[in-house]
Amino acid sequence: MTETASSIQWAYVAKTDSGRVRELNEDSYFCDEEMGLWIIADGMGGHSCGEVASAIAVRSIYDSCQKQVPADEAIQKAHEDVLAASKKVQGADGMGTTVVMAQCDEQSISVAWVGDSRAYLWNRRTKKLLQISQDHSLVERLISAGLISAAEAKNHPQRHLITQCLGSKELAQLNVDQANHFWEPDQVLLLCSDGLTEELSDSDMQQIFASDMGLEATSERLMDQALNHGGQDNITFILLESPLNKPEGLMKAVYTAKKWGRKLFRPK
Numbered sequence: 046m047t048e049t050a051s052s053i054q055w056a057y058v059a060k061t062d063s064g065r066v067r068e069l070n071e072d073s074y075f076c077d078e079e080m081g082l083w084i085i086a087d088g089m090g091g092h093s094c095g096e097v098a099s100a101i102a103v104r105s106i107y108d109s110c111q112k113q114v115p116a117d118e119a120i121q122k123a124h125e126d127v128l129a130a131s132k133k134v135q136g137a138d139g140m141g142t143t144v145v146m147a148q149c150d151e152q153s154i155s156v157a158w159v160g161d162s163r164a165y166l167w168n169r170r171t172k173k174l175l176q177i178s179q180d181h182s183l184v185e186r187l188i189s190a191g192l193i194s195a196a197e198a199k200n201h202p203q204r205h206l207i208t209q210c211l212g213s214k215e216l217a218q219l220n221v222d223q224a225n226h227f228w229e230p231d232q233v234l235l236l237c238s239d240g241l242t243e244e245l246s247d248s249d250m251q252q253i254f255a256s257d258m259g260l261e262a263t264s265e266r267l268m269d270q271a272l273n274h275g276g277q278d279n280i281t282f283i284l285l286e287s288p289l290n291k292p293e294g295l296m297k298a299v300y301t302a303k304k305w306g307r308k309l310f311r312p313k
Contacts, residue, residue, distance in 0.1 A: 053081070053151050056286040058264040064240060065276030071095035071142075072238050072281035073103045081149045082110055083283050087162050087238035089210065090140040098127050098140040102211050106146060116157035117221035120144060120211070124159075124219050127212035141212030145178060145236050151288045154234060157223045160210045161239045164224070165247075167254045169231035174251040177224045181208045232287040233260070240278035244271040260284050 055078045063070040071088030073096070086102045088095030102123040109119035123144065131140055143160025156164045161180040168175070209216055233254070245253075245267070253266045264284055271280050 053078070053288050055081075055288065056260060056290075057083070058260045058284045059083075059282075060264050060268055061281040062268060062272065062276070062279070064279050065272060067277075067279060069096060070279045071099055072240070072279045073099035073142075074281055074283060075103045075107055076283065077107070080110060082107070082146070083149070083234075083236055083285060084144065084146040085162055085236050085238055085281055085283060086142045086144045086211075087160065087240070087279070087281070088140065088142045089212075090137065094137040094140045095142065097130070097137075098142040098212050099144075101127050101130050102142045102144050106144070110148070116146060116148060116155065116223060120146070120157060120159055120221045121219055124211040124213075124216075128214065131212060139212075141210040143181075143207065143210050143238070147234060147236060147285070149228075149234070149285070149288075152228060154226045154228060155223065156225075156236075157221055159219050159221055160207050161242075163235075163237055163239070163242055165235040165237075165250070166226065167233040167235060167251075168229065169233075169254075169257060172251070172255050174235075174247055174254060176247065177226060179222065181210075181220075181222070182206060228287045228289050230287060230289045232289075233263075234285040234287075235282060236285075237282035238279060240276075240280035241267065241271050241282050243278055244274040244276065244280070260286060 057076060059074055059076050061070060061072050061074060073086045075084040084103050084106055086099035088099030090098065105123035105126040106119045109122050127142065131138055143162045145158040145162040145164050147164065148155045156177060158178045159181060161182050163176060164178040166175045166177055209219055253263060267282065268280060
């Protein structure tokens, strides 16, 4: 584990994989214990440089958070940066990205998102997996309107259609959603791109978490199962232990090879 400037001992795992089908990995992620900042961006566009859009978004949000800019404003600034890069042909016309981010301290979790990248809380005591984000997608709107069920949404022909993303030319201002929670003992925060949730249902993930194998083994099982179920998209996720969990009960290392999940736009 790593002791930060605020004396919080964070234990976490970050993993990414291009999946079984796609050659490019357009996802980016960022982890910083000292800032208490975790970000996942799921780029879109394929050869239109979705990987560039996601990397720009992650770097822009990081820069804004260093300046203590609120999360919704940080994501809006990232949206503008992706649009500006597209115009300058730094990436390509039409590139975009979803994003989910968490800012955490020893007491609370603040999550913000745009698109269908998600945030969940797993509770070891209750054995419940709670989705704390809500997708910005067509099927989510249909579910909210009572027009289709959650089960029907899984196979809906337009289930991949999202209603907003960073880099969308149709949206000058994003509607950034946010959720705040207090940490409890025996919790794990999961941030993920839709490459994980397209392959694994909430029930599938809950069963994996319920095995209580520790962060590293749980992360391996999540990735293996998502790949075995098809791995149709890039898969990226971060698992973060509650700081209220007793240190002796945690793994004695931080299982992430690098802070940035992409070589582009590393901090100086």
